[in-house]
Amino acid sequence: MATATVAGAVKPKREWIYAKKPGGKWFNRRQWVGYTLLAFLIVAPFIKIGGEPLLLFNIIERKFVIFGSVFWPQDLHIFVFGMLIAMVCIVLFTVVYGRVWCGWACPQTIFMELVFRRIEFLIEGDWLQQKKLDKAPNTTAKYAKKILKHTIFLLISFVISNLFLSYIIGIEELWKIMTDPISQHIGGFVAIVLFTLVFYGVFAYVREIVCTTICPYGRLQSVLMDDKSVTIAYDHRRGEPRGHRKKDVEQLVGDCVDCNLCVQVCPTGIDIRNGLQMECVSCTACIDACDTVMEKLDRPKNLIGFYSVSEIEGQPKAKGNTRAIAYTVVLAALVAVFGWLMFSRSQVDGTLLRARGSTYQVLDDGTVSNLYSLELINKTSNDIPFNLEVLDEDMAIRMVNQLTVLKAGATAQMTFFLITPQQSVKTYKTDVKIGVMADGKAVETLKTTFVAPVK
Numbered sequence: 228m229a230t231a232t233v234a235g236a237v238k239p240k241r242e243w244i245y246a247k248k249p250g251g252k253w254f255n256r257r258q259w260v261g262y263t264l265l266a267f268l269i270v271a272p273f274i275k276i277g278g279e280p281l282l283l284f285n286i287i288e289r290k291f292v293i294f295g296s297v298f299w300p301q302d303l304h305i306f307v308f309g310m311l312i313a314m315v316c317i318v319l320f321t322v323v324y325g326r327v328w329c330g331w332a333c334p335q336t337i338f339m340e341l342v343f344r345r346i347e348f349l350i351e352g353d354w355l356q357q358k359k360l361d362k363a364p365n366t367t368a369k370y371a372k373k374i375l376k377h378t379i380f381l382l383i384s385f386v387i388s389n390l391f392l393s394y395i396i397g398i399e400e401l402w403k404i405m406t407d408p409i410s411q412h413i414g415g416f417v418a419i420v421l422f423t424l425v426f427y428g429v430f431a432y433v434r435e436i437v438c439t440t441i442c443p444y445g446r447l448q449s450v451l452m453d454d455k456s457v458t459i460a461y462d463h464r465r466g467e468p469r470g471h472r473k474k475d476v477e478q479l480v481g482d483c484v485d486c487n488l489c490v491q492v493c494p495t496g497i498d499i500r501n502g503l504q505m506e507c508v509s510c511t512a513c514i515d516a517c518d519t520v521m522e523k524l525d526r527p528k529n530l531i532g533f534y535s536v537s538e539i540e541g542q543p544k545a546k547g548n549t550r551a552i553a554y555t556v557v558l559a560a561l562v563a564v565f566g567w568l569m570f571s572r573s574q575v576d577g578t579l580l581r582a583r584g585s586t587y588q589v590l591d592d593g594t595v596s597n598l599y600s601l602e603l604i605n606k607t608s609n610d611i612p613f614n615l616e617v618l619d620e621d622m623a624i625r626m627v628n629q630l631t632v633l634k635a636g637a638t639a640q641m642t643f644f645l646i647t648p649q650q651s652v653k654t655y656k657t658d659v660k661i662g663v664m665a666d667g668k669a670v671e672t673l674k675t676t677f678v679a680p681v682k
């Protein structure tokens with residue numbers, strides 16, 4: 228179907244997809260997984276580990292928390308590794324199981340199929356009733372249904388928007404935005420409104436276009452999958468030639484009775500019988516639909532099921548997949564490096580610099596001093612009492628601004644002198660190690676140099 232634009236170019240008109248209500252073994256399983264993940268998504272911002280949230284992705288303050296571990300800009304390399312591992316996991320799953328992420332774990336699918344579409348079914352009925360309602364003349368009853376549906380959609384989008392923000396700014400900040408006067412949090416308020424509108428637009432109108440056109444992951448499918456990747460497919464060798472069966476007539480037909488149920492339930496509007504398609508989000512709705520038909524016809528199930536291309540073509544079931552093994556090895560190596568980086572991570576990080584433009588000062592009492600500036604960051608969620616010590620040289624520290632406690636998750640700036648008798652100076656430049664001591668142990672060691680004239 229096409230409509231002409233003002234400029235004369237032909238622009239395809241979007242065909243609205245009325246998906247039939249899914250149901251069956253696979254849908255029940257998907258509901259379990261989806262609602263569990265949804266519950267986790269809702270509860271996670273409220274969970275604290277050692278005073279820190281379970282997950283936080285504060286891109287504004289560049290603070291990230293994963294399972295209660297805080298990652299500051301200094302830990303970016305660890306965070307990047309964490310993200311890389313997550314990506315490799317998704318790639319590995321795609322190589323082995325196709326778009327399993329899309330159908331089972333992607334928030335877009337979970338919200339669309341298990342929340343928004345369920346509400347639509349409740350208010351407007353199954354697909355045929357929805358179609359009829361949209362074509363029906365505008366009546367009070369039609370308006371009432373549409374207003375009710377869109378009001379609930381907006382309210383849920385508002386909740387999702389708040390949920391989304393709680394992962395960025397944390398639940399406490401979000402609570403402040405919600406309870407303080409709007410004038411104190413104009414930015415936060417605008418963000419909530421904008422995100423609400425975006426989510427509402429996505430789930431009420433854009434829908435499957437996110438998966439079929441906008442999301443780049445779907446497009447990556449063809450690169451990642453091979454003949455041995457398991458995905459949802461139609462067994463054409465068994466199903467074809469498709470056609471209606473005539474009673475008491477011997478026919479050469481396949482198992483597909485061309486009932487079109489698999490197309491009607493598809494949320495992206497495709498016909499799985501046309502082969503592997505980028506638009507398929509592996510939602511399993513067509514498997515359930517076809518299994519119901521096969522059951523009624525007393526034929527084996529799984530005319531549509533989890534198959535690899537090579538299986539469908541009649542080759543024996545693959546035992547291994549070289550690419551999957553290679554990805555697993557890469558994944559194991561990345562997890563090992565990630566673990567090592569996590570465990571070897573210091574609680575305190577620091578930057579020690581000689582005060583700009585200064586060299587040394589010879590004092591009247593026969594000592595020499597150098598001036599330094601130090602910035603420390605406490606990466607934990609606890610205050611750390613500390614002091615500075617020169618570790619391997621006989622030098623004294625005189626603080627210009629004395630600090631004794633590093634506040635949780637905060638940075639501290641200090642200035643201090645290193646002082647030593649000029650008589651003990653053996654070389655113009657001496658390497659010095661400064662320890663940041665907490666509980667008698669060096670939680671961070673910083674290197675610098677001390678310059679002084681040799682007498």
Ligand code: SF4
Pocket residue numbers: 461466469482483484485486487488489490500516517520530531
């Ligand atoms: S649901 Fe099964 S039988 Fe019906 S059209 Fe689809 S593949 Fe054929």
Ligand code: SF4
Pocket residue numbers: 459489492493494495496497498499506507508509510511512513514
């Ligand atoms: S083809 Fe089947 S599995 Fe793929 S999106 Fe459509 S209904 Fe879901």
